[in-house]
Structures are given as structure tokens and as C-alpha cells.
Amino acid sequence: MPVSKDSAQSADGTADGPAVRPQPRAATPTGAGTAVPPKVLAALRRYRVAAFIVGWGLIILCVTMVAKYAFGQDWTVAVWGPIHGVLYVGYVLLAFDLAYKDRWSLGGTLWVLLAGVIPGVSFVAERQVHRKVLARQKI
Template sequence: MKNALNQFRFMGFVEGGSLLLLLFIAMPLKYFFGMPEVVSVVGALHGGLFTVYVLMIIYATFAVRWPFRFTVGALAVAFIPFGNFILDRRLENWKQLKAA
């Protein structure tokens, strides 16, 4: 990773993927197949990744010097399934506009 924005975007994909894994795989396994241990493992993994994601938000806020609305948006989308992937698209557009 060459810069803070790319590192943040990568972490967004990882954290967003862990949320989808928790919601669409682990939770159905718990409630439909009686496997609560899957949620324990995936939930702990997601919690750790979420913590790293929040730290990356703080790091990227200062390193990239992006607008405050991106900081608030980055935190908000972490709670929405597929939100990180939508944010990534916006960051890519913002990165291109800033480079021009």
C-alpha cells in the first residue's frame, strides 16, 4: 500500500466483508442450523477488524486530510451492510477529482 487512503480502502473491504460474513453466513448458521459457536468466532473476528477500521479512520483523517464528512461517513457506513463498498466508490471518485 503506497498511501493512507489505499490502506484505509483495503481495511474497509476487509471490515465490510467481515460484516457480511457475520450477517449472511454466521447468523443463519446460528438460527437455522443451531451452530452458535460460528457467531462467537466470526463475531470476535469482526469486532477486532472493526476496531482496526476505526483506528484506520482516525489515521486516514489526519494523513489524507480529507473533509470531516468523510470521517463521519466512514464511521456510519460501518454499520450498514455493503456500506463500505459504496464508500469505497465515493473515495475513488474523490481521489480522481483531487488528482485532477
């Protein structure tokens, strides 16, 4: 006797009735079983944008320093230096906001703040922070 997809088969090959299918778990933002609080997700989004902007801002600052010292273009650093300073202050504030809301360790917070002053490292720190916050691991 053919058995439909919706019924379970016993050991002797007869149908026992409808199969009991496990219900899917409610989806969480992390996929790890522990939901990330909305206030942490919002702070994480703001931090990620700031890390991206500061990362590129620092690369631009390095280019302007090359233009200043190699080509005598003093105005480049005079213009971009203060802009990058304001961007970094925003990065620090947003990193502290996320660190406070997600209860980071002092060492993790300092690592993220230091990442904003080394060219390219803010991109690495942002990926690491994003992964750990979503996995609900401590930083």
C-alpha cells in the same frame, strides 16, 4: 511542395519551419492537475484494503448470524464475532488516519465509519472515498 509532418504551414501553403508542439504536462496521480500527497496515497491504500476486508467480514458475520438463529449453530457467531470486531477496530483506525491526513469533515468521517457497520455499504463508501481523494475533493 510537400510539407513534412514536422513543419507548420502558413496561410499561403508554404512551410514556416518546425511546428511548435505543446509539451505534455507532467503526469499526476489524479490526472486533475493537483497531485495527491504521498502520505495521503499511502493512507488511502491502507483504507481501501481495510474497507474491503471489513465489508466481506460483515457479510460473513451476517451469514454466521443466520447460521446461529436459523440452524442453532451458536459457535459461528462466537468465533467470527470477535474476529470481525478486531477487523472493525482496524478499519476505524485506518479511516481516522486517512481522514486526518486528508483533512476530512466531521460528517464525512462519520459517514465512512458508519459504512463499516452496514453490510455492503463499506464497498460503496470505499469507491466514493477513492474517487474524491484522487480528485482532491473534500469528504
